[in-house]
Amino acid sequence: MIFQRALRRELFSAAGAVFTTLFTITITFMLIKILGQAAGGKVASADVITLIGYSSLTYLPVLLILTGFISVLLVVTRSYQDSEMVVWFASGLSLTQWIRPVLSFGLPFILLTGLLSFVATPWANRQSSELREQYEKRGDIAKVSPGKFQESASSERIFFVEEVTGDLAKVRNVFINTNKNGRSSVVVASEGKMEIDAHGDKFLVMSKGSRYDGLPSEADFQMMEFEKYGILVAAQTKAAAGNKNAKSLSLSELLDDPNKFNRGELLWRISLPLMATILLLLAVPLGYVNPRVGRSANLIIALLLVAVYLNLLNIVQEAVVQEKLALMMAWWPMHLAALSVVVLMFSWRVMVNSGSHPLVLWSKLKCRLLNGMGSKEKRCS
Numbered sequence: 001m002i003f004q005r006a007l008r009r010e011l012f013s014a015a016g017a018v019f020t021t022l023f024t025i026t027i028t029f030m031l032i033k034i035l036g037q038a039a040g041g042k043v044a045s046a047d048v049i050t051l052i053g054y055s056s057l058t059y060l061p062v063l064l065i066l067t068g069f070i071s072v073l074l075v076v077t078r079s080y081q082d083s084e085m086v087v088w089f090a091s092g093l094s095l096t097q098w099i100r101p102v103l104s105f106g107l108p109f110i111l112l113t114g115l116l117s118f119v120a121t122p123w124a125n126r127q128s129s130e131l132r133e134q135y136e137k138r139g140d141i142a143k144v145s146p147g148k149f150q151e152s153a154s155s156e157r158i159f160f161v162e163e164v165t166g167d168l169a170k171v172r173n174v175f176i177n178t179n180k181n182g183r184s185s186v187v188v189a190s191e192g193k194m195e196i197d198a199h200g201d202k203f204l205v206m207s208k209g210s211r212y213d214g215l216p217s218e219a220d221f222q223m224m225e226f227e228k229y230g231i232l233v234a235a236q237t238k239a240a241a242g243n244k245n246a247k248s249l250s251l252s253e254l255l256d257d258p259n260k261f262n263r264g265e266l267l268w269r270i271s272l273p274l275m276a277t278i279l280l281l282l283a284v285p286l287g288y289v290n291p292r293v294g295r296s297a298n299l300i301i302a303l304l305l306v307a308v309y310l311n312l313l314n315i316v317q318e319a320v321v322q323e324k325l326a327l328m329m330a331w332w333p334m335h336l337a338a339l340s341v342v343v344l345m346f347s348w349r350v351m352v353n354s355g356s357h358p359l360v361l362w363s364k365l366k367c368r369l370l371n372g373m374g375s376k377e378k379r380c381s
Contacts, residue, residue, distance in 0.1 A: 018070045030052050034048050160175040170191060192205060
């Protein structure tokens with residue numbers, strides 16, 4: 001019990017330092033990214049802090065998984081470097097007796113990862129999407145300053161509006177000059193507003209206006225009047241919309257509508273707590289280092305394994321979304337394989353520490369043969 005209390009205390013101390021470091025790095029990158037979006041007019045400047053908060057919730061499950069894994073790895077590695085594990089094994093104790101205190105330490109991380117994955121992250125994605133959609137609905141109108149000509153992002157159109165209404169949803173006295181494929185088109189209307197159709201495509205719909213195609217001096221010049229005329233502003237692909245909506249849905253909504261996007265999202269949410277548990281166990285045998293050798297190589301290998309694990313999870317999730325794999329046949333094989341690796345690594349370390357490993361037995365046999373032959377090089381007793 002004294003050992004377990006001391007171990008948990010050291011693990012939580014390491015977890016605090018690791019989480020602070022990872023969270024600071026993540027927040028810094030998110031701040032740079034969202035500030036860039038605000039500078040580019042993709043999000044409102046007033047929503048930057050709120051979006052950072054929502055984005056941090058979406059990254060927290062992975063951060064908690066990494067925190068638990070790296071903390072256990074650092075503590076086990078330190079025990080090997082300080083020769084504490086030599087005393088541990090000399091006392092007749094096995095490496096498997098680390099499993100219980102490590103799982104006891106990691107249980108809050110596993111439960112919190114599951115809670116964030118199934119509840120908090122979908123809510124944060126939903127709130128973030130609503131903020132962005134609200135800004136997108138008004139963005140194309142709000143970015144056009146009344147009384148000024150403004151060029152579109154594609155450089156194909158020039159907008160001019162005389163007046164913007166108070167709710168930023170409508171404009172009055174609209175002028176749009178479009179130059180595409182060497183042909184000029186001018187649209188003039190008394191008013192216009194933004195509309196989004198059922199497919200997610202955004203249109204600027206104008207009413208009571210005229211359209212002029214070409215130049216008056218050309219033979220193919222056309223002039224027409226309209227009561228209602230729409231210009232496509234931005235297209236929304238179905239795949240992107242489906243994937244985006246799946247990340248914002250609650251667990252009950254995913255189960256009620258098991259389409260391919262929802263099945264892929266369900267696979268991801270189920271996998272995160274399982275990954276947290278398996279990586280906690282993997283860190284124990286993976287933490288072995290030679291006390292006379294540095295531990296940087298060990299840490300690099302561990303992080304590479306985590307990266308491979310996450311990438312494999314993304315590949316399996318994409319296979320479910322593309323309907324190449326069924327959800328029931330996709331969620332467990334990868335975790336079972338990872339758990340098998342954990343069992344094999346534990347078995348390897350236990351055999352080495354107990355002296356029953358084939359290499360250890362061969363070394364002892366070689367020493368006995370040398371001693372029996374009267375060799376001067378006696379390396380064992």
